Amino acid sequence: MSAVLRAAIERTTDRLPTGFDRTTAVVTAMLGLDAVWWLLLYGGHVPMPGMEWLTMEAEIPMAAPGAMERGAAHVGTLEAIIGYTVMWGVMMWAMMQPAMMRFTREYVASYRGSASGAVRALASFLVGYYVVWMASACVPLLYDIVLPGGIYGVTRTHTHVVIGSVLVLTGLYQLSRFKRSFLRTCCATVPAHVDGVPQAIREGLYHGVRCVLTCFGVFFLVMVFVGEMNLVWMVALTGVVTIERLPTWGEEIAVGIGLVSLAAGVIVLAIQPPLPLAFTL
Incomplete structure (x- = not known):
């Protein structure tokens, strides 16, 4: 590399805004991690207890509501429960990673220390x-x-009673002050910090609990009862939890989703239309 070209690159780098490299690296890493979680999940590289029994004997589709729980219950061992927990964890990481993109970017941008310290803090x-x-x-x-x-x-x-009820309950949860207050503070601006490893882990635990409560209706009512391995619902609900975290009008989207869910639940209970759920192969 010529001295002139090297000097030009250095001058350009000097003009980049502080934190540009860190935040770009974080966004890239989060996208890469998300791809890994999805590939692990749908490449069959995570434990799926009782899968052979489900498909060969019980003839229950993997995407059916409660199929994965039935498989784990059928095996009934501690190893099966741990395997199910790992599978669930990877699935939730894949679905929550896009929603966490903005927060992790802000977390690193607000870190007041070296780049290596920021990496340790974010990883923790x-x-x-x-x-x-x-x-x-x-x-x-x-x-x-x-x-x-x-x-x-x-x-x-x-x-129809179960699906209609979970849609109504999810709608009410989305509209509740409890949910909306968590949503407002879940992705608030991150203050300047120099978290060490223990503090960063505590912050991650705290933020994780708040995220679970924020997403409870979407993931622990709708998704569980339509089948957590249903790809269409997984993609749709990933979109829901991501867009409701938009900084300026995410709360309006959350309310809109709540109203749609409430109306859909009433329709399912009253009219009982055909539902795209498969219970047998």
């Missing part, structure tokens, strides 16, 4: 955040234990 933050979403697997597992016949059984027997 994500560890705490990912742990919370993996632990949230206990919610659908609890549903499957409590409901008669599990998620699969109750949804297959009372399809």
Whole structure:
């Protein structure tokens, strides 16, 4: 490289805004990680307990409501529960990664320290955040234990009542002050910080809990009862949780989604139209 070209590159780099390299790197890394989670999930590289029983003996489609929970329950071992938890965690990481793009960018941009310190802080933050979403697997597992016949059984027997009810409940949750207050603060501007590893992990845990509560209606009502491995719903709900975090009018989108969900639930309960849910192969 000539001395003239090197000098030109250095002058250009000097003019770049502070934090440009860090924030670009974060966005790129988050996109790359998201691609990894989706590839792991749909390449079959995550544990799926009871899959052979589901497809060969029970003849339950993987995308059916409660199918994955039925598979784990059928195996019934601690290893199966851990495997299900890992599968759920990877799935939730894949779906939440786009929604977290802006926050992680702001987190690194607000870090007041070296680039290596920012990398350590963000990695530690994500560890705490990912742990919370993996632990949230206990919610659908609890549903499957409590409901008669599990998620699969109750949804297959009372399809319109269950789907209509979860849509209505999700609509009410979306419209609640509780949900909207969490949404307003979930992706608020990140203050200047110099988080070390322990503090960053705590921040990740705290933010993860708030994200779970913010998304509870979308993921732990709608998604669980339409089938968490249903690709169409996964993509649609990923879009929902991402766009409702837009900085200026995300709350309006959340309210709009709540109204649509509420209306859809009433229609399902009253008219009982055909629903795109498959319970058998």
